[in-house]
Amino acid sequence: xxxxxxxxxxxxxxxxxxxxxxxxxxxxxxxxxxxxxxxxxxxxxxxxxxxxxxxxxxxxxxxxxxxxxxxxxxxxxxxxxxxxxxxxxxxxxxxxxxxxxxxxxxxxxxxxxxxxxxxxxxxxxxxxxxxxxxxxxxxxxxxxxxxxxxxxxxxxxxxxxxxxxxxxxxxxxxxxxxxxxxxxxxxxxxxxxxxxxxxxxxxxxxxxxxxxxxxxxxxxxxxxxxxxxxxxxxxxxxxxxxxxxxxxxxxxxxxxxxxxxxxxxxxxxxxxxxxxxxxxxxxxxxxxxxxxxxxxxxxxxxxxxxxxxxxxxxxxxxxxxxxxxxxxxxxxxxxxxxxxxxxxxxxxxxxxxxxxxxxxxxxxxxxxxxxxxxxxxxxxxxxxxxxxxxxxxxxxxxxxxxxxxxxxxxxxxxxxxxxxxxxxxxxxxxxxxxxxxxxxxxxxxxxxxxxxxxxxxxxxxxxxxxxxxxxxxxxxxxxxxxxxxxxxxxxxxxxxxxxxxxxxxxxxxxxxxxxxxxxxxxxxxxxxxxxxxxxxxxxxxxxxxxxxxxxxxxxxxxxxxxxxxxxxxxxxxxxxxxxxxxxxxxxxxxxxxxxxxxxxxxxxxxxxxxxxxxxxxxxxxxxxxxxxxxxxxxxxxxxxxxxxxxxxxxxxxxxxxxxxxxxxxxxxxxxxxxxxxxxxxxxxxxxxxxxxxxxxxxxxxxxxxxxxxxxxxxxxxxxxxxxxxxxxxxxxxxxxxxxxxxxxxxxxxxxxxxxxxxxxxxxxxxxxxxxxxxxxx
Numbered sequence: 001x002x003x004x005x006x007x008x009x010x011x012x013x014x015x016x017x018x019x020x021x022x023x024x025x026x027x028x029x030x031x032x033x034x035x036x037x038x039x040x041x042x043x044x045x046x047x048x049x050x051x052x053x054x055x056x057x058x059x060x061x062x063x064x065x066x067x068x069x070x071x072x073x074x075x076x077x078x079x080x081x082x083x084x085x086x087x088x089x090x091x092x093x094x095x096x097x098x099x100x101x102x103x104x105x106x107x108x109x110x111x112x113x114x115x116x117x118x119x120x121x122x123x124x125x126x127x128x129x130x131x132x133x134x135x136x137x138x139x140x141x142x143x144x145x146x147x148x149x150x151x152x153x154x155x156x157x158x159x160x161x162x163x164x165x166x167x168x169x170x171x172x173x174x175x176x177x178x179x180x181x182x183x184x185x186x187x188x189x190x191x192x193x194x195x196x197x198x199x200x201x202x203x204x205x206x207x208x209x210x211x212x213x214x215x216x217x218x219x220x221x222x223x224x225x226x227x228x229x230x231x232x233x234x235x236x237x238x239x240x241x242x243x244x245x246x247x248x249x250x251x252x253x254x255x256x257x258x259x260x261x262x263x264x265x266x267x268x269x270x271x272x273x274x275x276x277x278x279x280x281x282x283x284x285x286x287x288x289x290x291x292x293x294x295x296x297x298x299x300x301x302x303x304x305x306x307x308x309x310x311x312x313x314x315x316x317x318x319x320x321x322x323x324x325x326x327x328x329x330x331x332x333x334x335x336x337x338x339x340x341x342x343x344x345x346x347x348x349x350x351x352x353x354x355x356x357x358x359x360x361x362x363x364x365x366x367x368x369x370x371x372x373x374x375x376x377x378x379x380x381x382x383x384x385x386x387x388x389x390x391x392x393x394x395x396x397x398x399x400x401x402x403x404x405x406x407x408x409x410x411x412x413x414x415x416x417x418x419x420x421x422x423x424x425x426x427x428x429x430x431x432x433x434x435x436x437x438x439x440x441x442x443x444x445x446x447x448x449x450x451x452x453x454x455x456x457x458x459x460x461x462x463x464x465x466x467x468x469x470x471x472x473x474x475x476x477x478x479x480x481x482x483x484x485x486x487x488x489x490x491x492x493x494x495x496x497x498x499x500x501x502x503x504x505x506x507x508x509x510x511x512x513x514x515x516x517x518x519x520x521x522x523x524x525x526x527x528x529x530x531x532x533x534x535x536x537x538x539x540x541x542x543x544x545x546x547x548x549x550x551x552x553x554x555x556x557x558x559x560x561x562x563x564x565x566x567x568x569x570x571x572x573x574x575x576x577x578x579x580x581x582x583x584x585x586x587x588x589x590x591x592x593x594x595x596x597x598x599x600x601x602x603x604x605x606x607x608x609x610x611x612x613x614x615x616x617x618x619x620x621x622x623x624x625x626x627x628x629x630x631x632x633x634x635x636x637x638x639x640x641x642x643x644x645x646x647x648x649x650x651x652x653x654x655x656x657x658x659x660x661x662x663x664x665x666x667x668x669x670x671x672x673x674x675x676x677x678x679x680x681x682x683x684x685x686x687x688x689x690x691x692x693x694x695x696x697x698x699x700x701x702x703x704x705x706x707x708x709x710x711x712x713x714x715x716x717x718x719x720x721x722x723x724x725x726x727x728x729x730x731x732x733x734x735x736x737x738x739x740x741x742x743x744x745x746x747x748x749x750x751x752x753x754x755x756x757x758x759x760x761x762x763x764x765x766x767x768x769x770x771x772x773x774x775x776x777x
Contacts, residue, residue: 017064018064018065018066018067018068019042019044019064019067019068019071019083019085022044022067022068022071022072022075023044025072026044026046026072026075026076027046027047028044028045028046028047028075029044029045029047030042030043030044031043031044031045033082033103033104033107034099034103036094037087037094038086038087038088038090038094038095039084039085039086039087039090039092039094039095040064040085040087041082041083041084041085041100041103041104042068042082042083042085043080043081043082043083043107044071044075044080044081044083045080046075046078046080049080049110049111050078050079050080050111051111051112051113051234052078052079052080052111052112052113052114052115052232052233052234053079053080053081053082053107053108053110053111053113053114053115054070054074054079054080054081054082054115054116054117054232055081055082055084055104055108055114055115055116055117055126055129055130055134056068056069056070056071056074056081056082056083056084056116056117056118056122056126057069057084057092057118057121057122057125057126057129058083058084058085058086058121058122059118059119059120059121059122059123059213060089060091060120060121060143060145061089061313061315061316062085062086063085063086063087063088063089064085064086064087068081068083068085069083069118069119069122070117070228071083073225073228074117074228074232077228077229077232077233078232078233079115079232080111082104082107082108084100084125084129089158089159089315090159091121091144091145091146091155091159091161092121092125092128092129092163093146093159093160093161093162093163094162095129097128097129100129108133113135113232113234114133114134114135115134115135115136115137115138115231115232116129116130116134116136116137116138116174117137117138117228118138118139118140118142119140119141119213119215120140120141120142120143120212120213120215121143121144121145123139123140123141123142123143123178123213124139124142124143124144126138126139127139127142127166127172127176127178127195127198127199128163128166130174131172131173131174131198131199132172132173132174133173133174134174134175135174135175135231135234136174136175136176136177136231137172137174137175137176137177137202138176138177138227138228138231139176139177139178139179139195139202140178140179140180140213140214140215140218140224141179141180141181141184141187141212141213141214141215142178142180142187142190142191142195143186143187143190143212143213144161144163144190146158146159146160146161147161147190147194148161149194150186150189150190150193150194152186154317154321155317165194165197166194166195166197166198166199167197167198168197168198168200170198171198171199171200171201172198172199172201172202175201175202175203176199176201176202176203177202177203177205178191178195178199178202178203178204178205179205179207179210179214179215179218180204180205180206180207180210180214181206181207181208181209181210181211181212181214181254182206182208182710183208183209183254183258184211184212185708186212187212188708188710189705189708191204192705192710192711193705205240207242209245209251209254209255209258210248210250210251210254211250211251211253211254211257216248216249216250216282217245217248217250217251220247220248220249220250220251220278220279221241221242221244221245221247221248222244223238223240223241226238247278248278248279249274249275249276249277249278249279249282249285250275250279250282251275252271252272252274252275252278253271253272253275253282253284253285253288255271255416256268256269256270256271256272256275256285256288257288259271260288260291260292260295262644264412265292265295265296266409267409267412268288268291268292269289269292269296270440272285272288272289272292273285273289276289283309283312283313286305286308286309286312287305287306287309287313287316287318287319287322289305290302290305290306290309290322290326291322293305294322294325294326294329297329297333299326299329299330299333302326303323303326306319306322306323306326310323405431405432405434405440406432407428407432409440410422410428410431410432410440411428411641413431413440413444414444415641415645416444417444418444419682420679420682421669421673421679423679431443475497475498475499475500475677475678476499476500476527476528476675476677477499477500477501477502477503477525477526477527477528478490478493478499478501478502478503478526478527478528478529478530478675478677479502479503479504479505479522479525479526479528479529479530480493480502480503480504480505480530481504481505481506481507481519481522481529481530481531481532481535481538482506482507482530482531482532482535482555482557483506483507483532483557483657484506484657484658484692485557485558485658485659485664485692486504486505486506487504487506487691488659488661488664488668488691488692489504489530489555489664489667489668489671490502490503490504490668491504491691492664492665492668492669492683493668493671493672493677495683496665496668496669496679496680496681496682496683497668497669497672497677497678497679497680498677498678498679498680499672499677501525503522503525503526505518505519505522507535507537512537515537516537516541519537519538519541519545520541520545523541523542523545523546523547523550524545524547526546526547526550527547527549527550527551528550528551528552528553528675528677529542529546529550529551529552529553530553530554530555530671530675531552531553531554531555532554532555532556532557532633533554533556533629533632533633534632539552551675553634553671553674553675554632554633554634554635555633555634555635555667555671556626556629556630556632556633556635556667557629557657558626558629558653558657558659558663558664558667559625559626559629559656559657560622560625560626560652560653560656560659561618561622561656562618562619562621562622562623562707563651563653563656563697563699563703563707564653564655564656564697564699565613565614565615565618565703566585566586566587566613566615566700567583567584567585567586567655567656567697568583568584568585568586568589568751568752568753568754569582569583569584569751569752569753570584570589570749570750570751570752571749571750571752572742572744572748572749572750573747573748573749573750574748579738579739579742579744580738580742581718581735581738583655583695583697584735584751585731585732585735586613586751586754586759587601587604587605587609587613587759587763588601588731588732588735588736589735589749589751590751590756590759590760590763591604591732591763591767592735592736592739592746592749593746593747593749593750593751594746594764594767595746596767598729598732598733598736599729600767600768601732601736601767602728602729602732603766603767604763604766604767605700605714605728606702606766607702608766609762609763609766610700610702610703612761612762612763613758613759613762613763615700615703616702616703616706619707623643626639626643627639627643630642634674635667635670635671635674638670638674641670642666642667642670645666646662646663646666649662649663650709650710651699651704651709654692654693654695654696654697655695655696655697658692658693658694658695659692660692660693664692665682665683669682694718695717695718696716696717697716698712698713698714698715698716698717699711699712699713700712700714701713701714714726714727714728714731715727716731
């Protein structure tokens with residue numbers, strides 16, 4: 001194929017392709033290196049050959065009829081550009097690595113520096129095609145929506161995926177920087193479970209709430225341009241400074257989508273509107289606003305927004321999908337309105353016949369008028385009226401317009417933007433006068449405290465003064481009484497609450513009489529007692545010996561096994577003595593009790609076993625247990641905020657009954673606030689020692705994937721013993737040897753509180769041993 005050339009003296013611009021037009025504007029030459037029915041590879045060269053050449057791939061929905069990705073910018077950086085383009089959206093599947101190398105390889109050999117740069121689909125393509133021989137690869141939010149595992153249904157139906165998977169046996173050798181948002185589930189899974197397989201040595205930069213593609217966010221905070229320019233010129237790259245993230249429209253839009261997902265459409269509308277003000281070109285904000293209006297039942301305006309969005313983004317399948325959803329909800333709302341009106345009309349007729357007071361009913365706003373039906377409702381028990389009331393409420397929810405600000409709105413704003421609870425009820429009341437959620441968001445985003453917090457979080461090496469043991473001279477003396485979590489709660493209160501002194505006391509390994517004696521000694525000193533709801537000894541001691549005016553606050557003990565469902569207790573069947581290492585793997589212990597070899601036992605750590613044993617489904621049960629533990633305590637009203645906070649922390653437990661410091665901090669501060677104690681600044685990371693990290697059980701990779709967590713591993717950390725066990729086989733071997741050293745024969749090992757029949761039913765076939773040994777129970 002004869003390549004075509006375009007220089008600055010090219011024909012009229014109207015006859016040029018987008019790539020040729022850009023080349024002509026820079027006085028550069030344009031050459032087609034390869035053109036097939038599916039792809040076209042173009043080379044744009046400056047009049048004087050530079051030292052660097054950059055290979056780029058277009059993102060999704062950009063074809064040869066659009067401007068090529070980053071070519072104009074890279075030419076200004078004094079680099080030649082190889083642009084790989086699609087003639088239609090095929091996700092570069094017709095292009096093989098062999099063809100790409102044969103075409104592009106000879107061009108790259110002319111230059112001293114070779115780089116690759118892509119965003120979204122282009123970010124995936126540079127990682128797939130540019131694995132070796134490049135000085136740097138820049139990949140921003142790699143994604144390929146046609147991927148059979150990590151893609152989306154819409155594109156999986158339209159495009160057949162042909163590329164090979166990344167091979168850990170052939171890791172890439174080119175240096176690379178990969179930017180992505182770990183809160184974007186699709187990107188997170190793709191990077192963790194596919195990209196890292198082929199690029200184990202790349203630098204991964206996580207950008208929370210940056211959204212997809214992260215390049216938009218990086219551009220709006222002024223980072224990506226100097227970063228790419230520095231790499232092209234072989235200069236030190238700039239430092240990533242996140243202090244300006246609130247100025248990014250993409251950041252605000254991602255927060256808006258998070259609010260919408262959490263059932264806060266008014267907040268989502270305020271943030272998406274703010275994002276559109278900062279970035280009018282951000283069409284995704286228009287789509288989010290349309291989603292908000294669908295949720296709120298504002299169907300006419302939502303339809304107009306969607307029509308505008310589909311006109312701007314005709315290739316996005318989300319637009320037609322949302323239009324179908326809008327029409328379905330519009331029909332549902334109409335049916336609800338008709339049913340509510342019909343039911344209420346019947347209720348009104350029956351009420352009018354039985355009540356002295358006439359009934360008023362509005363056709364345009366279906367609802368029960370309390371004044372008209374008060375007498376009837378007090379003297380009747382008609383299911384029809386109740387059903388009518390519910391239907392009316394359903395109709396109002398479907399039509400819900402913006403409501404006035406509530407207390408919960410203001411509290412949520414404090415938590416979201418300032419990272420703390422409101423200082424007083426007066427502070428909350430001071431924001432309730434604002435006219436809308438949008439105004440409230442504006443106030444918080446422009447507050448000095450929020451701006452200073454962003455600066456502290458983004459400043460390199462900048463930290464505030466630590467407040468270790470910051471006590472209030474006039475604060476109360478508190479006693480924290482409980483299990484192994486009590487010292488951690490006490491440490492957080494001592495460091496971040498206005499208290500005079502904190503006195504922790506655990507009942508572990510204490511005889512009841514000795515424990516009562518300790519409680520009695522605390523009674524004369526403590527103004528507030530924090531105990532677990534089931535601690536009857538502490539309750540009795542408080543009733544008998546507490547000083548006048550002392551308060552009792554019950555705090556739940558944190559138990560949560562969704563991250564570590566395999567952990568169990570085991571004991572000697574005869575002596576009932578627990579194993580020396582209290583935490584055991586149920587799979588490994590069962591395998592030992594059945595006389596399996598180390599190799600066969602290690603093979604049981606597999607997805608089939610985890611599915612059969614319910615490990616993958618442990619999250620709902622664990623959350624339900626956590627909720628019930630809060631309901632049994634004085635922190636019942638704080639469960640929702642606590643659960644939302646800790647879920648954002650990733651894995652917040654070291655073992656099922658040992659929380660991490662983040663969870664302990666949140667629980668301690670909630671308890672202190674509930675007791676009326678003034679809260680000071682929360683402890684900064686590293687300020688307090690994590691006293692419950694003596695054993696850190698891993699989150700198995702398959703379970704981590706099911707929970708959308710970063711990483712996951714098979715590394716067991718027994719910190720106090722300075723023992724780190726890497727790999728399943730090594731762990732099983734160490735466990736078996738431990739049982740043998742304790743003199744526990746396989747038939748003598750007993751697992752506490754576990755369904756042995758289920759273990760046998762699931763693990764037996766996998767181990768190839770469907771029958772139990774004769775010595776087993």
